[in-house]
Amino acid sequence: MVTVLLKQVKEFKKDSIMTPCFMVLEVFMETLIPYLMGRMITNGVEAGNMDYILQTGGIMLVLAAVGLWAGIMGGKHGARAAMGFGKNLREAMYTNIQTFSFSNIDKFSTASLVTRLTTDVTNIQNAYQMILRMCVRAPISLICAMAMAFFINARIASIYLVAVIFLACCLGVIIKFTMKYFSEVFKKYDDLNASVQENVTAQRVVKAFVREDYEIDKFHNASGNIYKMFVKAESMIALNFPVMQITVYSCIILISWVGANMIVGGALDKGDLMSLLNYCMNILMSLMMLSMVFVMITMSMASARRICEVLEEQADLTNPEQPDFEVPNGSIRFENVTFRYNKNSESPVLDHINLDIKSGETIGIIGGTGSSKTSLVNLISRLYDVSEGAVYVGGKDVRTYDCETLRNEVSVVLQKNVLFSGTILENLRWGDENATDEECKRACELACADEFIQRMPDKYNTYIEQGGSNVSGGQKQRLCIARALLKKPKILILDDSTSAVDTATDAKIRRAFATEIPGTTKLIVAQRISSIQDADRIIVMDNGRVDAFDTHENLLENNVIYREVYEAQTGGSGDFDENGGEQ
């Protein structure tokens, strides 16, 4: 996992190496100062040598200045390395996501991809900076202080060694237990928040059934449990600081006693004693820093794992080696096609589909939810790959085409469609970058979008807000159709794309299609029979199979499902006010 992430350091390798180097230099400077101070006391003050005091003082100032410079440089390179690393991570993830097929995207879900690209990267970026600056610094500082202590007096320094080992063991045990407790608490805590979320979304249900007090009681119980678990976990952490203090205090007491004995015995001078006490503080500080870094790293592990998952995800749909760049016509053929979203799932989503659609035909597709209408059409532009069999467009297997060529010739208006923030024209030009204003207008006229665009204050330059929040559902659908039309595709697929458009406009769009782009093969997936009954032929889907494929009249006569739906919608119990969608 770490290697996958570290690969993204790239051009910031130099900075990543420089940072710890400067930190080490800073540590060296800092470690030398207490030693010189001790010398100054012994050789300067005690010996009464003024020059020595001034001389050593000068050296110390130089050391402090060098330390300052090193610290600043370390900070600078650290910032560059960490921010650069974050930048590269984001870019690498984004690049890899661009290669994802639909099934890769399904696997992650949009919300989780967003979190990974934003919060997770920020976490890692901060952790990386911390590691570069502290992870090297803390142990080096520890080692240096220890080495200096041994250099001054090995006997006293051995007290430190014992203390450090004792402290490390204690901290290790504390961390181990805290980790265990906290991972439990966090899980419960997430559950608690999930239940808050549930209550927020279901507030109307709670109120309608007058269950406020019931839910409050439930919440109190849960929060009480969490309280107990938190107290248990944090009580462990509460040991942290006292344990450190007791170690340091013991050291001070021991050094005072041993040191005093040695000084009196002549084996140590007072300056050395002061240096030693100073190193005691340094050692403690570096240990505290180490435990902090450790916590920080473990906390960012989850983020690291989530980022790696995105980076390591292999696109499961690739361009052929020698792609075909020519789609001869708009005919479509399904040959024994079976399709599963997940290789391991038992029941296929599409089961042995055989279809033959001629170029220029208008085909309606109807069927209940879960009857795999969308899955069927998504195979045509190779948004997913078939599990068995083959799909042919223009007489060639879709897997032999260059993906971009295929998708430009097979234009899909997705069921869950989005517009992007930008002007209407900019959005339309997703279909064709070089489309002229006239061409854009023409496409909008076909999609019956021109009429409402003309009524907007800035017409075609109207700015669409993020998520298309300033256009209605029906307007959005019509813009999406216009955008798809601009590709001038050989095959046009509308996947339930007029559901929010009123029946009259829907009919107008279909009429325009029939007269203006007769050569284009049109596939219309719909819930409403009226949207498809004029089609040349209609596919009736049921449970992943083609139940029937015939004209409206024949289906009405021969197909049970179709007749049922037809009767439900026109006489019996069909959708009633759907046509009110457009306001």
Next chain:
Amino acid sequence: MAEAKVVKGPMRGRAMGPRPKIENPGKILKRILGYVLKNYSVHCVLVLLCIVGNVLANIQGTNFLQVLIDDYIEPMIGQPNPNFGPLLQAILRVAGFYLLGVLCAYSQARIMVNVTQGTMKRLRDDMFAHMSRLPIKYFDTHTHGDIMSIYTNDIDTLRQMISQSIPQMISSVITVVGVLISMVRLSIPLTGLTLVMVAVMMFVTKNVVGKSGSYFQKQQAALGRVNGFIEERMEGQKVVKVFCHEEKSMEEFKALNEELFDNAYNANRFANLMGPINAQIGNLSYVLVACVGAILALNNVGAFTIGKLASFLTFNKSFNMPINQVSQQLNSIVMALAGGKRVFDLLDEKEEVDEGYVTLVHAKQENGKLVECKERTGMWAWKHTHQADGSVDYVELKGDVVFDDVDFGYTDEKMVLHNIKMYATPGQKIAFVGSTGAGKTTITNLINRFYDIQDGKIRYDGINVNKIKKADLRRSLGIVLQDTHLFTATVMENIRFGKLDATDEEVIAAAKLANADGFIRQLPEGYNTVLTGDGANLSQGQRQLLAIARAAVADPPVLILDEATSSIDTRTEKIVQDGMDKLMHGRTTFVIAHRLSTVKNSDCIMVLEQGRIIERGTHDELIEEKGKYYQLYTGNAIAEG
């Protein structure tokens, strides 16, 4: 738009950035502290004592260094037979104090755990309880994400502040004061020198912070742009694929990402200056004090000794540390205040008011008169206590609902319902039809008083609904919402939500009535299957069946049904429809209808348009009228506009 905040659990992801501006921070701080002190005043006093104890123990230890060198070591040097007895005693005394200090430190930390977590629990409980009693309007005007963020992010900043920032600030202040006093006692000139260096440190820090602040703002802005772009493009990633826009998308992203990098680098570069500058100014201060102190000791100015110098140097170090800590903690306190403000904003929201006094009671007929009784009789009555003389009337609950010239708007400026007049006699089925946004759902939300009307009257069994206690009013109304919400619990518990004391048999009977029994039995654990994520593993139709069962188990005299528009396949739809029909049988029902069959067997159909009832009557009457209903029915409606 706010950027998505997806922080789960405490301690994960603390934002670094410019300090947000808050109005009246003192008031919020006072409120937070008040919250803590309310239940934990004794604890807090103890904590304070412990902090003082710990600091004093530390200071006496440092002071001992001087005593050690000057009073014990110096005199003993050169003595042929030094007596270590007094020194041992002194050291043991210091050790004793140290031990007390450590005990104080532990007690403080341990008590704070209870204080913090207890306060957090209370805050959470209060927030949840308060939130549950807020009017629906609150949930209309606040996004779920924003509400959730109060429970996670904002509460977290408070936890940070209570558990760490405040104790550390207090301990820092006490340390500074204690150390300052000790330093003055040791040497006034050296204290002056130390203070000058602290002033320098603060001056430099302030300048650096000022510089980095503007960069941080730029960084936040750039981060906002990148996050916004990411959100939008991830949402539309499939469209990007369909239009083969990957390359272009990459280019746009790279440009934004590069901009973010530049700003983030600059912001952090400046922020990173702080650490080394402070550390080295601290070192500088140390060196200067060492030199000057050495000279003082050499010339024995003001009885300055090496022992004093040793103590002073240690104080010098421990003086700089708390000052650095204060500036660090200040940042998280400011963040906590911003979080605290949002928490208190939630707690300050006005609860749903309920001045109703008519209650719902079980009743039975006795000698031709209605009397109240304890047990469930299947008969209900409104208990109307007259405010004037305290006399009590009982009115049988029948389900007679009258709207008298009702006007309503979500805000006072814009009315969405105008002059609504309608009546439903017990057992009648009233259907509302009309296009989206015509006001169908709004009307039903007025019956159970999710919202209060601006003008007119709604009467329920002849009683103005304003006089009925909301809880009792709602208990008398069963409701099946368009979107089914399920809770993380078993199927059994989810259905029982309708009537908490329902037996298993009652629940199963309700499920059978709703046609839900069949699919429930096919679930892995049957009625004990645990549903999670709002029943994510169920189909739309199955979720609706559960909602119907939930209403069925409540067995209310009046029903409000919002038929789902979402397309479920014809067969499931039939099962759902059948379940609904059984539920409606014998009850006054208001149904927002999307299916013709529902509409057709209604006793009265209200056709709504733009908040007005434009047509009313039975199916046949309305067809005869050849108006809007006829258009809707024949599907030839031409949409306006």
